[in-house]
Amino acid sequence: MTMTFTDIYMPPRLLAPGGTPAGYATHQQRYGPVSYGNPAHLLRTLAESGLTGRGGAAFPTYRKLGAVAEAGRRTGRAPVVVGNGAEGEPASHKDRTLLRLSPHLVLDGLQLAAEAVGAGEAYLAVEDGATPLETALTERRDPLPVRIVRVPKRFLSGQSSALAQYISGQAALPRDQHPPVREQGVRRAPTLVQNVETLAHLALIARYGADWFRSQGTPAEPGSALCTVYAPGREVRVVEAPFGMPLHRLLPLDGVGAVLTGGYHGTWLTAAEAATRTLTAADLGAGVLIALPADRCGLADTADVLRYLALESAGQCGPCLNGLPRIAAAFRTLAAPGPQGTSRRDVARWAGLVEGRGACHHPDGTVRLVRSAFTTFAAELDAHAAGHCTAADRRPLLPVPENRS
Ligand SMILES: Cc1cc2nc3c(=O)[nH]c(=O)nc-3n(C[C@H](O)[C@H](O)[C@H](O)COP(=O)(O)O)c2cc1C
Ligand code: SF4
Missing domain, CATH: 3.40.50.11540 (NADH-ubiquinone oxidoreductase 51kDa subunit)
Structure with a gap:
């Protein structure tokens, strides 16, 4: 790249x-x-x-x-x-x-x-x-x-x-x-x-x-940070930016539907929310900002990432062994337009069960992504349940490596 x-x-x-x-x-x-x-x-x-x-x-x-x-x-x-x-x-x-x-x-x-x-x-x-x-x-x-x-x-x-x-x-x-x-x-x-x-x-x-x-940043969050920035139609960039900078200066938001801040343990925001935010350490997480164009399906991308995260866990503890694969599979159902059965409720319940229960924070980071996707893509979830997808372009955007066992 x-x-x-x-x-x-x-x-x-x-x-x-x-x-x-x-x-x-x-x-x-x-x-x-x-x-x-x-x-x-x-x-x-x-x-x-x-x-x-x-x-x-x-x-x-x-x-x-x-x-x-x-x-x-x-x-x-x-x-x-x-x-x-x-x-x-x-x-x-x-x-x-x-x-x-x-x-x-x-x-x-x-x-x-x-x-x-x-x-x-x-x-x-x-x-x-x-x-x-x-x-x-x-x-x-x-x-x-x-x-x-x-x-x-x-x-x-x-x-x-x-x-x-x-x-x-x-x-x-x-x-x-x-x-x-x-x-x-x-x-x-x-x-x-x-x-x-x-x-x-x-x-x-x-x-x-x-x-x-x-001399850079804010009194509460001094200094600067490196960010990997994905903006539609542009090459992936690594930039250095001071804390407190408006996100819309780093990431043009025209034609953007949602923004993923912090990487795959991070948080989805609507473009309207992102427009009001500044760069904070909490949002920055692993230093990744990704703008999802408005014609893409955030649920499909999230489902791909959740599958990847579930397979990467190595399943040493209960939450990763039992919880993450179930969450990923049920989320895959939600990402496809059509009947969804109890998947939405199941994902919410399993998210509550795995949170805080792993030996490391992998389940917690995964739950953060799931919960923010539920909020940010609430309208898309309803559309999928009604049998259609609002996205014109269903190609995946987020980079997901092949899992190796
Ligand atoms: C699942 C998981 C993956 C992580 N991967 C990285 C990583 O690739 N690089 C990294 O610097 N920190 C990673 N961390 C954070 C490290 O555990 C550790 O907190 C960090 O390296 C400490 O350095 P810092 O205080 O300078 O941030 C990860 C944490 C978790 C829970
Ligand atoms: S919680 Fe952490 S240590 Fe436990 S299985 Fe998951 S990734 Fe491995």
Whole structure:
């Protein structure tokens, strides 16, 4: 898929200008030196900056670093740091774009985070087949060697406990969240898993400070974020935008029926709702914004995504084993015009049963998508029940990879 970088909403912070990958010399020239040696100062600056994670949950970064450092002191085990570039979300391209264009910003952030938590090992997890990063590593003289780990290209591979399992030599599947990865992750050591975009922001905050970071965004949600943007009739773009920017500036809404924010664990909005919204961390989720043209069927697209999510779960827990396949199958019935039996009620009931009951948040994210589809496509649901579909174009729009068992 081709990317263009013509949409500039702010002075670029993370992506090398012109779409040209930055080697180490260019990187140093552009951003200047990083100063190591004062982890306590870095933690304070991160707290003041208000940086939150860009992997989907928007958790305050300084709190996670503080908790991992504390777990290391308490247990006497040197923590492990993992840069998360797995990008399991099929519609997202932001992390691989960042790693391709600005690998050294991510690697600076990884070293700084490692120093801040007192880590003894560092890994950078990337999806299998990603741009080689070995050259970038050989250009540097880092205090802590970084090992590149190539994770299977699956939806769950980037979940933090799945990553920790994979690096420990197991399958890349989530495990029970107790104890959490920050206490016991890679080979049971306290482990910091941080999205690669978060690390790149961290590397800039360490250089330029909290006030600089806060000069973009809003007081409540400072800074900027990378978004993968799907607008009708345009190439897929990865852009950097400040929090608080109106969504309609990122995504032209003419001829658009609905917008999916946050990716496949995200939320459908009607175009009218999207027109009133600004970019927030909650809406941004995994950094994906998709405009669905008004002549497409959002129910058909949602059904395809739900089938994909159900098959990706690996069925380790009840909600995924029993709930998600049922929800996906009943939703498929709703996506086709014709008799629907009890499918609508069944989906609503099963959604309530699986929510909050998995070892990880996969069922919760899936339920979020289902519930928002019910609200946003309520008129289409009624039309399908009455035997017709309002969409002129029933081709799928959302990218859904083939599931592999
Ligand atoms: C099902 C599932 C899949 C996830 N996939 C990714 C992913 O591909 N990349 C990522 O950075 N975070 C992913 N996450 C979030 C991670 O578990 C973790 O919270 C994140 O990497 C922490 O980094 P951050 O605080 O910098 O966002 C996923 C979470 C879930 C529940
Ligand atoms: S909730 Fe689903 S995806 Fe998460 S660990 Fe359990 S079976 Fe796997």
